[in-house]
Amino acid sequence: MRLTCPFCGPRDVAEFVYEGPFSGAPQTERPALSAAPAAWVEAVFLRDQPRGETRELWRHLHGCGCFLDVLRDTLTHEVRAVAFADPADAAAMRAKP
Amino acid sequence: MRPYSALDVLWNGLTGQRGWTRAWRDRAPRPAYDVVIVGGGGHGLATAYYLARNHGLRRVAVLERGLIGQGNAGRNTTIVRSNYMLPGNREFYEHTLKLWEGLSQELNYNLMFSQRGxxxxxxxxxxxxxxxxxxxxxxxxxxxxxxxxxxxxxxxxxxxxxxxxxxxxxxxxxxxxxAGTARHDALVWGFARAADARGVHIVQNCEVTGFLREGGAIVGVETSRGEIRAEKVALAVAGSTGPLAAKAGLGKLPLExxxxxxxxxxxxxxxxxxxxxxxxxxxxxxxxxxxxxxxxxxxxxxxxxxxxxxxxxxxxxxxxxxxxxxxxxxxxxxxxxxxxxxxxxMDGSPFITPTPIPGLYFNAGWNYGGFKATPASGWCYAHTIAHDAPHELNAAFSLDRFARGRELDEEAAGPVPRLH
Structure with missing residues (x-):
């Protein structure tokens, strides 16, 4: 399996770390500090078990270190899309000369 | 069921191996059972066996999507051990090792259990x-x-x-x-044969596609071979837990x-x-x-x-x-x-528990370690199903332990499955 990092290009999956499910919100998906304990239990411990397409947060740990927004299929291992998870990373890329 | 014996082996060796009969029967499903177990792996078959042996339940069916023992029961590395430390885990795994020590004799089936250390x-x-x-x-x-x-x-x-x-x-x-190793296929077949001898129905090529509901309770399953009603439905489907539990309405689970x-x-x-x-x-x-x-x-x-x-x-x-x-x-x-x-x-420890949905029971979360746990998992799951409450050996394996701050994190690795 390969992921195409928007900064580094196509790389072996061994360079990346799976961090968890992702909904497209900023890079930490935590509830507010004042949220009820149940919201924290859900965020920390509970998961959907997507069989098929899933959206996940990955990190290119042994590469550029960026957090990535990955659209992937858990049944076929097909990687459909990889984008920066943090809008600041995407903006920095666009600003590159 | 005629018991296997050394004399049997000798006699059949002398007479061209013609005296052997089927070890267990491949049944067609009946319209209703007391307990339907979803998943014909080691855990499901062991549960059926102990429901019949320890709790006297006879109208029990094990439904398997493919052939029994073709999932993780046939894919593991066959290691049996009980080197766990946390209260809640250690008693359970020592119980499973003790069951293993007498299981070949009890099931009258050579599990090739070898305590090689x-x-x-x-x-x-x-x-x-x-x-x-x-x-x-x-x-x-x-x-x-x-x-x-x-x-x-x-x-x-x-x-x-x-x-x-x-x-x-x-x-x-x-x-x-x-500790040691055992023959994984023999465990599946040993439990299947012993459960079948006690009247349990083993139904293969029968995929559960949905659940029958009355009020808030689950009262049976929809399958590729028709509807089957049951007073109690018990999941033991390992890697298929997520999609099936979602259909049952259990929502998000502490699993990946x-x-x-x-x-x-x-x-x-x-x-x-x-x-x-x-x-x-x-x-x-x-x-x-x-x-x-x-x-x-x-x-x-x-x-x-x-x-x-x-x-x-x-x-x-x-x-x-x-x-x-x-x-x-x-x-x-x-x-x-x-x-x-x-x-x-999410903590590297399993679940054997009733669920918030009446009529539905839950066995999952075995991580790397499901094979050795098979006998005690079946033993405890059968108790949980028969009594509608966990045995003290599996009381810690509840679904709500995370919300109560009672996770069983043997490796102290935190809520990251890849670290367990």
């Missing part, structure tokens, strides 16, 4: 201290285990890398002598579904005389099957997957661990490699 290698003082605490706890709570010095480990396992240039020099190890690879070499003469495990270079474990193949494995691939197919990156990592620990493996040919879909829980 499990040796957890130590490479540094930190590991030694942590495992000394663990094995002392085991000794104080009824399990066996002891420290071996470097020379004692070397005498038992001369094939490991003892050279000055070893990447990870071994300083000793922790031995649980009553991953894939775990295993490997076996060509058959060799006996060389690996015990189960070896190492946590130094990431997890690695190996043993030698009675056929001679060295069976080994490492960690999960690290990302959710339902493909029963492993990735090359983990494959090569496991190979490098194998060769750095036991250099002779570099000269053997790898015969087969495969992957199973494992239900990794």
């Amino acid at each position: 499990h040796l957890a290698l130590s490479f540094d003082p930190g590991f030694r201290d942590a495992f000394a605490r663990r094995y002392n706890t085991m000794r104080m709570t009824g399990a066996d285990g002891r420290w071996l010095s470097r020379s004692e480990v070397q005498a038992r396992a001369p094939y490991l890398d003892w050279s000055q240039s070893a990447r990870f020099p071994i300083e000793g190890g922790f031995l649980q002598q009553r 579904t991953h894939k775990l690879q295993a490997f076996v070499t060509e058959p060799l003469k006996p060389i690996v005389h015990q189960v070896i495990s190492s946590a130094r270079q990431g997890l690695f474990y190996m043993s030698q099957s009675d056929k001679g193949g060295v069976v080994f494995g490492g960690e999960i691939d690290g990302h959710p997957s339902y493909a029963q197919r492993g990735g090359l990156e983990t494959y090569s990592e496991v190979m490098s661990k194998a060769v750095s620990l036991a250099p002779f493996l570099a000269r053997t040919r790898l015969l087969r490699q495969w992957a199973g879909v494992v239900d990794m829980s």
Whole structure:
């Protein structure tokens, strides 16, 4: 399996770390500090078990270190899309000369 | 069921092996049962057996999507041990080891259970201290285990890398002598035969596609072979837990579904005389099957997957661990490699529990360790189903333990399945 990092290009999956499910919100998906304990239990411990397409947060740990927004299929291992998870990373890329 | 005996083997050997009959019957489903168990792996069949044996339930069916024992029951590395420390885990796993010790006789089926010992290698003082605490706890709570010095480990396992240039020099190890290996297919067939003899229906090629509901309760299942009503529906489907639990309405679960690879070499003469495990270079474990193949494995691939197919990156990592620990493996040919879909829980410990939905029972979250747990899992799950409440041995394996701050994190790794 390969992921195409928007900064580094196509790389072996061994360079990346799976961090968890992702909904497209900023890079930490935590509830507010004042949220009820149940919201924290859900965020920390509970998961959907997507069989098929899933959206996940990955990190290119042994590469550029960026957090990535990955659209992937858990049944076929097909990687459909990889984008920066943090809008600041995407903006920095666009600003590159 | 006619019991197997040595005389039987001798007589059939002399008469052309014509006297053997089917070990268990492949049934067509009836419209209704008292208990329907979803999943014909080791855990499901063991549960059916103990429901009949310990609780007198006869109208029990095990529904299997394909053929029994073709999922993780046929894909594991067959290691049996009870080296757990936390209260809640240790009593359960010691109970499973005690059941294993009498199970071949009880089931009248040779499970090829071999107590050849499990040796957890130590490479540094930190590991030694942590495992000394663990094995002392085991000794104080009824399990066996002891420290071996470097020379004692070397005498038992001369094939490991003892050279000055070893990447990870071994300083000793922790031995649980009553641990060992067993034949995984025999466990499935032994429980299937014994359950069938007590009237349990084993229904193959019967995929559960949905659940029948009345009010808020589950009162049966929809299957590829029609509707089947049941007073109680019990899930034991390992890697398929997520999709089925979603259909049942259990919502989000403290599980992630991953894939775990295993490997076996060509058959060799006996060389690996015990189960070896190492946590130094990431997890690695190996043993030698009675056929001679060295069976080994490492960690999960690290990302959710339902493909029963492993990735090359983990494959090569496991190979490098194998060769750095036991250099002779570099000269053997790898015969087969495969992957199973494992239900990794968020604390590395399992679930055997009633659920908030009346009529639905839940058994999942076995991570890497489901094979050894099979007898006690069935034993405790049967109790939980029959009494609508857990036995004290599986009381800690509840679904709500995370919300109560009672997670059973044996590795102290936190809520990250790939670290367990």
